[in-house]
Amino acid sequence: MAPPPSSTPKTLHVITLVLKVAMFALLLASLIVLVTATATLPVDLFTQLTVHFDDVYAYRYVVASIIIGLVYALLQIAFSIYHFVKGNPLIIGNGGFIVDFCGDKVMSYVLATGSAAGFGATKDLKALADARGLDFDDYFDKAYASSSLLLLAFLCAATLSVFSSYALPKVVTN
Template sequence: MFALLLASLVVLVTATATLQVDLITQLTVHFDDVYAYRYVVASIIIGLVISYVLATGSAAGFGATKDLKALADARGFDFDDYFDKAYASASLLLLAFLCSATLSVFSSYALPKVVTN
């Protein structure tokens, strides 16, 4: 779980895209320019303690990426690499949640054995 959280954090934090607006002006987009991606990072950090925040962080990442990608595609902007990294980060975060949930279930099964001994 820790490895997936760390990988998700690294992938999302390194996601950037640059758009050449005109001959002089460039627009650079970072993960922290999108509020939902900030929440994803916060859920990764908090997820090291509270596992089910991971699921909502992943959902926020998927939802924001889908909406923003549709908007960028409609405007003709090529941010595919940026959005691919956001999808990858949300996927890794979802896998981290699944690992965390699985560990919670296994530990709850082990608890009665410890108490009875």
């Protein structure tokens, strides 16, 4: 596939900025949904058991991947806005292209594994809770929703990764 024509750099910058903002928004929504997921189960007449997201190790990994993604997306948004407003990138030379390419690849993997960990843990824990007759459906619905939003953020990161790979052949040949 050929790189985009050089006559549309502004359009490409706008598209990548929109994808970065969408990724940030999806990650923020995913974080909010997951950290608000709690479930309370009565143990006996006077005791209740409350389960939070941080009681499950896989959900801690999901939150870590979301936070890493949020920081990366925020930095990328700032760099893109600077590039869009000033007309030249913040990192002079070919280093910016390589940082974008490698960062987008790594971020794609981090978000994909975070989403997979969320889906896997939720499926296994829901099956265990259902087998025991425990009603944690709201808790697991929020976990599924958070993992779904994280998966959509991964798709944004993967698309950004494809766009950043278009600029790489130009860098390598120069």
